[in-house]
Amino acid sequence: LRNLSLLSPEQVELAKMLLEMGQSHLFEHWPEPGVDDDKKRELFNQVARLNSSYPGGLASYIKTAKELLADSKAGKNPYDGFTPSVPSGESLTFGDDTFLQYEDAGVKEARKAAFVLVAGGLGERLGYNGIKVALPLETTTGTCFLQHYIDSILALQETSCRLAQGDGPTEIPLAIMTSDDTHSRTVELLESNAYFGMKPTQVKFLKQEKVACLDDNDARVALDPHNKYKIQTKPHGHGDVHSLLYSSGVLKEWQDAGRRWVVFFQDTNGLLFKAIPSALGVSATKGYHVNSLAVPRKAKEAIGGITKLTHQDGRTMVINVEYNQLDPLLRASGYPDGDVNSETGYSPFPGNINQLIFEIGPYLEELTKTGGAIKEFVNPKYKDSTKTAFKSSTRLECMMQDYPKTLPPSARVGFTVMDAWVAYAPVKNNPEDAAKVPKGNPYHSATSGEMAIYKANSLILRKAGVKVDDPVLQVFNGQEVEVWPRIVWKPKWGLTYSDVKGKVHGNCSVTQRSTMVIEAPNCHIVDLSLDGALIINAADGTEVEVSGPLQNRGWTIESVDYKDTSVPEEVRIRGFKINKIEQLVKP
Numbered sequence: 001l002r003n004l005s006l007l008s009p010e011q012v013e014l015a016k017m018l019l020e021m022g023q024s025h026l027f028e029h030w031p032e033p034g035v036d037d038d039k040k041r042e043l044f045n046q047v048a049r050l051n052s053s054y055p056g057g058l059a060s061y062i063k064t065a066k067e068l069l070a071d072s073k074a075g076k077n078p079y080d081g082f083t084p085s086v087p088s089g090e091s092l093t094f095g096d097d098t099f100l101q102y103e104d105a106g107v108k109e110a111r112k113a114a115f116v117l118v119a120g121g122l123g124e125r126l127g128y129n130g131i132k133v134a135l136p137l138e139t140t141t142g143t144c145f146l147q148h149y150i151d152s153i154l155a156l157q158e159t160s161c162r163l164a165q166g167d168g169p170t171e172i173p174l175a176i177m178t179s180d181d182t183h184s185r186t187v188e189l190l191e192s193n194a195y196f197g198m199k200p201t202q203v204k205f206l207k208q209e210k211v212a213c214l215d216d217n218d219a220r221v222a223l224d225p226h227n228k229y230k231i232q233t234k235p236h237g238h239g240d241v242h243s244l245l246y247s248s249g250v251l252k253e254w255q256d257a258g259r260r261w262v263v264f265f266q267d268t269n270g271l272l273f274k275a276i277p278s279a280l281g282v283s284a285t286k287g288y289h290v291n292s293l294a295v296p297r298k299a300k301e302a303i304g305g306i307t308k309l310t311h312q313d314g315r316t317m318v319i320n321v322e323y324n325q326l327d328p329l330l331r332a333s334g335y336p337d338g339d340v341n342s343e344t345g346y347s348p349f350p351g352n353i354n355q356l357i358f359e360i361g362p363y364l365e366e367l368t369k370t371g372g373a374i375k376e377f378v379n380p381k382y383k384d385s386t387k388t389a390f391k392s393s394t395r396l397e398c399m400m401q402d403y404p405k406t407l408p409p410s411a412r413v414g415f416t417v418m419d420a421w422v423a424y425a426p427v428k429n430n431p432e433d434a435a436k437v438p439k440g441n442p443y444h445s446a447t448s449g450e451m452a453i454y455k456a457n458s459l460i461l462r463k464a465g466v467k468v469d470d471p472v473l474q475v476f477n478g479q480e481v482e483v484w485p486r487i488v489w490k491p492k493w494g495l496t497y498s499d500v501k502g503k504v505h506g507n508c509s510v511t512q513r514s515t516m517v518i519e520a521p522n523c524h525i526v527d528l529s530l531d532g533a534l535i536i537n538a539a540d541g542t543e544v545e546v547s548g549p550l551q552n553r554g555w556t557i558e559s560v561d562y563k564d565t566s567v568p569e570e571v572r573i574r575g576f577k578i579n580k581i582e583q584l585v586k587p
């Protein structure tokens, strides 16, 4: 109490709140005034930050934590009373007429969208030392994820605004959620690359704060083991994006500017912009308030399953059930084998890829009620079966895809399933873990992420009429992958399938050992037969036509071992590097 005089009136109020919430241990060890006064004030500055960055403040955080910890101790299942069943949603086949219609509708709608990249996670499963958005999505051109995302948004912007002929918004904004772990490196990446061509004013940063760790079932806030004047904190999860969009006023600003959609996406999925236009078209056509993009999912694959949950009281919701909860939920509700593949070879529950499209109006209306707070969970690691002590401190967490959990049954919540080869190739697992993935399940590694780009582009060209050779199987970092020709193009060349189809003519072919890089937005490929490496430059928009038989020694792929530290980390995590031996550069 003698120390209270050190604090500002607001801090005194916070101290009272902490005492009421059973947190006296945070300052009962304090020495008399005059000793460590600055450190004491610093602790309260931190308390004030933790208080203001959480919807409802620290008192609400501690109260929820007590409830969730009690439920966890009692072994209460969050899905008690709910029965899972297979939901029905829109299922698209890349390239067919329905797909093309949706794609068309989506491109028109895109200028009314705003994009939100959640990039606050460090990617512990990947174990990469840098930020994930700086990783190359493929090493043929070395383009990093963030550049590819911005290139894609700018291509959408250009096409969508051209179609609108000056009617409505002319710029598509991008918000990036960062955290203390990723913020400065993300800003630096953008600043040192002139925002990859986007206007700096088009980009908004939303930095998420960590939340207080908890030491025990009474939700006693944990002090840092090395500094008794500092509260230990950990990430709260990607669900923070909702409260940040709301509290920053960004969402309101977007709505006031006439925007209609918010598109959320994750840090490392090099395919997703191939799926965004059609998914946006589904949202607009079906009037979905919430549309989650999903892919066929192998049973027990480490991505959440989209599930219909029906409560005993009649309530239903279509929601993502996290992979570690789906199997036990099914076993407890009449599916004795749990999550297993059906005769299709896939789990009947489509995989959530956490690419979400919300309609702004209903979204902002809901956030005005909730402040952006969404259902949280806690996952303490107990010391023993008495569940009285934790092995290490825990904290509350939240996930962005849990947003629909608070929506009324009248909300239009849907989902769109798309082939994984065209929608989902995240880079999440380190080489060792990826090599242990059961055969047939996706690796979700840097190796598979890059190979997926080549496969998708090869298959899209095939659909457009090009004879693309079959892939060969090769093993890199212990993972067997299909190696297709290394075909890469800029989004401004082939934003949609219709764009690609309109730029490929006559009898074209590409051999498996070939590399083709298309930087030129206005490039037409006519009767080309490629066996080697071809780079088509003209990024300035000059019309280029490429044709005829082209052959050279090309670019080869050479294995590298991920343990070989003489090779840069972003290369060795894929297990191969590209040797650029000979190429033809056009024009």
Ligand code: UGB
Pocket: 118, 119, 120, 121, 122, 123, 177, 179, 208, 235, 236, 237, 238, 265, 266, 267, 268, 302, 303, 304, 305, 320, 322, 323, 351, 352, 353, 354, 399, 426, 428
């Ligand atoms: N992220 C943040 O921005 N802040 C955070 O505090 C944490 C993460 P992970 P996760 O697509 O395969 C999700 O760690 O959470 C960002 C879905 O929950 O890569 O294990 C982070 O930067 C799951 O249902 O994924 O699993 C990254 O961009 C499934 O769909 C994103 O959030 C799975 O993704 C995801 O973080 C998947």
